[in-house]
Amino acid sequence: KASPRVRKAFPILIKKLHEFIVEADVTVEEWLAACALLVEAGKVTNDQRDEMVLVSDVLGVESLVDILEFKRTSEAAKKEQRVKSNEASHSAILGPFYRHGVQVQPNGTTIVRQFEKDADYTRLFGQVFDHEGKPIKGATVDIWHDAPDGLYDAQDPSKPQNHCRGRFATDENGRYETICLRPTPYPIPFDHSAGKLLQLMGRHPYRPAHIHFWIEAPGHKTLVSQVFDRESDYLKDDAVFAVKDSLIIDFVPIDEGQSSKAGYTVPAELKDV
Ligand code: DHB
């Protein structure tokens, strides 16, 4: 017997789907092409990404689901009065390049695993709080971003494993810290189904420069989010609609005149690689 959830959701799905087909006057040829595109999206790609998620992303679906999830959970938390303020950090979509099981490394160490000559080395740090504003010790913070060539480690076998990717545990004050790079705008992979859709719609595949986070701690809801570079292109037309105002941050030079381009400090262990 169908669950209450299914009994509620499926009639809506079917109704809206039929409405769409009627209203857009979808042809048999178009429908079969759509099915073929989904079959294609279900196949495993070289970089193991989930193309089906990517297809949902260019249609704005993952982003919409994320917005609803954030609203639902923060409203529930408020109702249960677990929250003192409603200033919880906003979530954002996961995207296709998260990797499970990365080893925790010490705070302050770098996630840049090979020297990147033209990049801005960046001190990235933060603090993890619970809903009452108490720092959480021992939260794990996964961080990942693209390399200066716009590729994630999984997309480029010539990169060291976990290049621009790392996992940290917060200290007793809830703090974590690493050296990463200032990320660059980047096209989502467009060599497959999602790319085909973008092309059909005449849209570009670019995302604004961003850094991904996956923050979890026992007894707490996991936070998946991203931060965006205020100076990046594409903040207003992210190919996957994931930008939220509260997640736009400033990259501030800390060390004028030092070795790298915009004055960020290159970690000593990378200087002579
Ligand atoms: C998508 C998200 C990303 O963060 C990324 O780097 C590539 C693609 C996406 O949602 O499709």
Ligand code: FE
């Ligand atoms: Fe990304």
